[in-house]
Amino acid sequence: MTSTLARRVPLEDAWNETEHSEVCCLIYATQNGWKLPILFEEMGVPYDWALVDFGKQEQRSPSFLKINPNGRIPALLDRAHSVTVAESGAILEYAATRFDSPLLPSAKTDLQRHLQVKQWLYWQVSALGPSMGQAMYFQRIARVRGHDDPFAIGRFIAEAERCLRMLNDQLATSGGPFVLGKACTLVDVACFAYCASAYWANADIADMPHLRAWLDMLHERPSFKTGLTIPFARPAFFGPPHATEAQIEAEIARNAGQFKVITKSP
Ligand SMILES: N[C@@H](CCC(=O)N[C@@H](CS)C(=O)NCC(=O)O)C(=O)O
Structure with a gap:
């Protein structure tokens, strides 16, 4: 099934603004990496994504370690707010809150x-x-x-x-x-x-x-x-x-x- 919400960008361009989305997922094809595409597909929110290539050890590159000193995917860049977040749990919470998704019910209502x-x-x-x-x-x-x-x-x-x-x-x-x-x-x-x-x-x-x-x-x-x-x-x-x-x-x-x-x- 092809995604209409996902758009690939090169890793080196991950911070470059696009008309498609304000956020960019830095991921590889693993159980933690897939959480982000599943999240955005489920929310129906357009997202950019860039491959952090394990074959090239890009998760340990100096530029990636600045985003996540733990050297692990996934990470999320929010270009509109100039912020980054790593750790999949923190990313899911942030993105669900930012895009007002019922995937994380509000503390105020329930x-x-x-x-x-x-x-x-x-x-x-x-x-x-x-x-x-x-x-x-x-x-x-x-x-x-x-x-x-x-x-x-x-x-x-x-x-x-x-x-x-x-x-x-x-x-x-x-x-x-x-x-x-x-x-x-x-x-x-x-x-x-x-x-x-x-x-x-x-x-x-x-x-x-x-x-x-x-x-x-x-x-x-x-x-x-x-x-x-x-x-x-x-x-x-x-x-x-x-x-x-x-x-x-x-x-x-x-x-x-x-x-x-x-x-x-x-
Ligand atoms: N607690 C982290 C775990 C992240 C994690 O273990 N990522 C793995 C892929 S599933 C990784 O980047 N491994 C790269 C490596 O070990 O070099 C999270 O939930 O995001």
Whole structure:
């Protein structure tokens, strides 16, 4: 599905004003990167985006480190206000507030719901994201490069599955179809790509029917579907039937070479 809201700009031109949008997303095709296109597609707000190329280590370039000293995507530039923000949770909160989106209900009109969105959002960036990320790292990067660590793999898969089950139970309680009930919120935007990557993390969600129904629904939702293609699609993360065996094999080889392995002997 092609986006009518997204427009690519070169990274070096990310600060240049355009008629298309006042903001520019600095992203790569990962679970955290996709949150921004999904957000803007869901809000229906035009956005520029620039690729931070991991192959060239652009996330560690001096100009990017000025925006995010942590050397990680995503980041957002707001040209109209001359501000930058990194950390996906902070970006989602900022953009939803700036564009007055119901994805973050107002604290003035519904304080409990506002706080619930933030609670689950902070949980995504501090618990679901890191456990899924480490499960994927130890299996898809370290192991492929000859560093097999069954204890670490088992620990992070177990923690990822615990988090995924929390979401499954929350969906059962909320009655769905979204994590917090009838309306889509930032929580769905933040959690989707990580949960959709259960295959890549080898997390078993077979007995999590509410989570699987929510994933199927969002895979078909035009905004989420389109968001997952920007900067580019990596269907192998989501496994069959989203990807063929050949796509999965190619991604296994490509992905492992993409990250620097930074370790220190204890
Ligand atoms: N807590 C951060 C995590 C960001 C993050 O881990 N980004 C990864 C991609 S998903 C990254 O930029 N990795 C580049 C690297 O490790 O060099 C957030 O929520 O934005």
